[in-house]
Amino acid sequence: MSTFAGRGGSSTGYHMAGYRELLAVEWDAHAADTLRLNYPHLDVYHGDIAQLSVAEVLRRTGLAPGELDLFDGSPPCQGFSTMGQRQLDDPRNQLFRQFVRLVDGLAPRTFVMENVRGMVAGPMRQIYGEALAALRAAGPGYRTVSGILVASQLGVPQARGRLIVIGVREDLGLQPTLPRPQTRPVTVRDALYGLSNTPQGMKLQDHWIPVWARIKPGQSFKAIHPKGHLFSHMKISPDRPSPTILKTVGVTCDGRANAGLYHWRWPRLMTIPELKRLGSFPDAYQFARAGDEVDDFIAAWNGIGNSVPPLMTRAIAQHIRGTILRR
Numbered sequence: 001m002s003t004f005a006g007r008g009g010s011s012t013g014y015h016m017a018g019y020r021e022l023l024a025v026e027w028d029a030h031a032a033d034t035l036r037l038n039y040p041h042l043d044v045y046h047g048d049i050a051q052l053s054v055a056e057v058l059r060r061t062g063l064a065p066g067e068l069d070l071f072d073g074s075p076p077c078q079g080f081s082t083m084g085q086r087q088l089d090d091p092r093n094q095l096f097r098q099f100v101r102l103v104d105g106l107a108p109r110t111f112v113m114e115n116v117r118g119m120v121a122g123p124m125r126q127i128y129g130e131a132l133a134a135l136r137a138a139g140p141g142y143r144t145v146s147g148i149l150v151a152s153q154l155g156v157p158q159a160r161g162r163l164i165v166i167g168v169r170e171d172l173g174l175q176p177t178l179p180r181p182q183t184r185p186v187t188v189r190d191a192l193y194g195l196s197n198t199p200q201g202m203k204l205q206d207h208w209i210p211v212w213a214r215i216k217p218g219q220s221f222k223a224i225h226p227k228g229h230l231f232s233h234m235k236i237s238p239d240r241p242s243p244t245i246l247k248t249v250g251v252t253c254d255g256r257a258n259a260g261l262y263h264w265r266w267p268r269l270m271t272i273p274e275l276k277r278l279g280s281f282p283d284a285y286q287f288a289r290a291g292d293e294v295d296d297f298i299a300a301w302n303g304i305g306n307s308v309p310p311l312m313t314r315a316i317a318q319h320i321r322g323t324i325l326r327r
Helices: 007-018 028-039 054-061 096-106 123-136 206-214 272-278 293-307 310-327
Strands: 024-026 044-046 070-074 110-116 142-150 161-169 231-237 257-262
Touching: 007 070, 007 310, 024 028, 024 272, 028 044, 028 293, 070 096, 070 310, 096 110, 096 123, 110 123, 110 310, 123 142, 123 161, 161 310, 206 231, 206 257, 272 293
Parallel strands: 024 044, 070 110, 231 257
Antiparallel strands: 110 161, 142 161
C-alpha cells in the first residue's frame, strides 16, 4: 500500500520489484489520474489521507490487521527541504502523523518512509526524532533503521540523496538494514542513449542564452552571477549523473524556459522523455493531461521531480523482500 503516492514513482518501483499494490492514496487530482492511467487495475483513493480510516483501508484491501507485507509513504517534504524556507511550524511537517496513524492500525510487517535529507539537518531533527519515536511505538512496536541513500548508487542516473526509514514489526524478530550501493554511477549520456538528440524543446528566453553559452556543463548560472543567484538554472553535464531533479520548472505562457535543467548542447530545457530517463521512469510511462502543451509539460516535470525514482524504490523493495519478507 502506497500513501502520498504522487504520480507513481514509488508505485512503479514496487511493480518493478514484483510486489502487488493493493491501494494507493493521493489527494492531487492530476497525480491520481496519472496513477489510474498507468495502473488501471489499481485501487486509487483520491482524497485527504486524514479522512481515510483504518477500517476503510481493510475493507478496500480485503486484509486484516497484520497481513499487509509493506506499507509505504513519502509525506510531503517542502517544510523540511533545504531548497525552501525550512519552517519548523510548516503544517506539512505534521503529515507524517497520518502515516503513523495508519501504521498503528494496520500493523504491517514492514514499512518504508521516505523524505528529504533536510529532515535530519538543523532544527528539523526535532521532528525527525518525534517521527522515529512514534513509528517505533506504533501498533505492536517496530524496529527501525534509517539513513541517507543516494539514488545514483542504486541504478538511477541522478545524484539524489533521500532519507529512508525502514521498519520491521517487533514480533518478526528481524533487524532491518539498508540496501548497500549496487551500481556505479550512470551518466546522463548513457541514460539518454537511443533518444533523439535534437534542439527541439522548450527553448530558453533570449536573455538567458548568452549566460547559458558562457557556463560549462555541470554549472549553474550562479557560477557567473556576482551574488551567486540563479542556482535554479543548471546546464546539465552529459558525463556525470544528473543533479537532483527539482519539482519546479520555469516556463512562460508562450513556452520559453525560465528555470530548470538545461541541455548541454542545445539552449533548451531537458525534454520529458529525457527527464523520464533521468528519473528512471519507463519510456512508456504516461502523464495525464493537465491542459495545454505548457501545462502538460509542467505537470509531468513536477511529477518526475517530486517522485522517489522507481529504480531506487525497486532496490529498497528487493532488499526488504530478500532480508525480511522471505524469512
